[in-house]
Amino acid sequence: MPRFRRTTPAQPLVPVTIDGRAEELPEGEVLAAALLVGGKGRFSDSVLAGEPRGPLCLMGSCFQCVAEIDGTPQVRTCRTAVRAGMTVVLSAPSSGSK
Numbered sequence: 001m002p003r004f005r006r007t008t009p010a011q012p013l014v015p016v017t018i019d020g021r022a023e024e025l026p027e028g029e030v031l032a033a034a035l036l037v038g039g040k041g042r043f044s045d046s047v048l049a050g051e052p053r054g055p056l057c058l059m060g061s062c063f064q065c066v067a068e069i070d071g072t073p074q075v076r077t078c079r080t081a082v083r084a085g086m087t088v089v090l091s092a093p094s095s096g097s098k
């Protein structure tokens with residue numbers, strides 16, 4: 001059973017690419033929420049420890065939900081709406097450098 005479920009009616013699905021795979025997500029939905037409902041919890045890895053990172057605050061404060069979106073690194077997925085054709089890379093390191 002998924003840890004998260006949708007509590008509002010789903011919007012029409014649009015095509016997106018996530019880690020190189022074609023998927024569909026509800027248009028206009030908060031990207032972090034759509035990914036969590038879809039069963040994704042690991043959005044990036046910490047640079048220093050390699051620990052998995054995922055959404056924590058869901059309001060733009062913690063930066064634990066960052067991912068590469070359309071080639072731009074470190075984008076907060078909790079502050080990004082799903083749109084058709086977007087490309088998301090979840091496996092990028094979350095911040096800093098080694």
Ligand code: FES
Pocket residue numbers: 032054055056057058059060061062063064065066076077078079
């Ligand atoms: S979940 Fe905290 S900034 Fe996105």
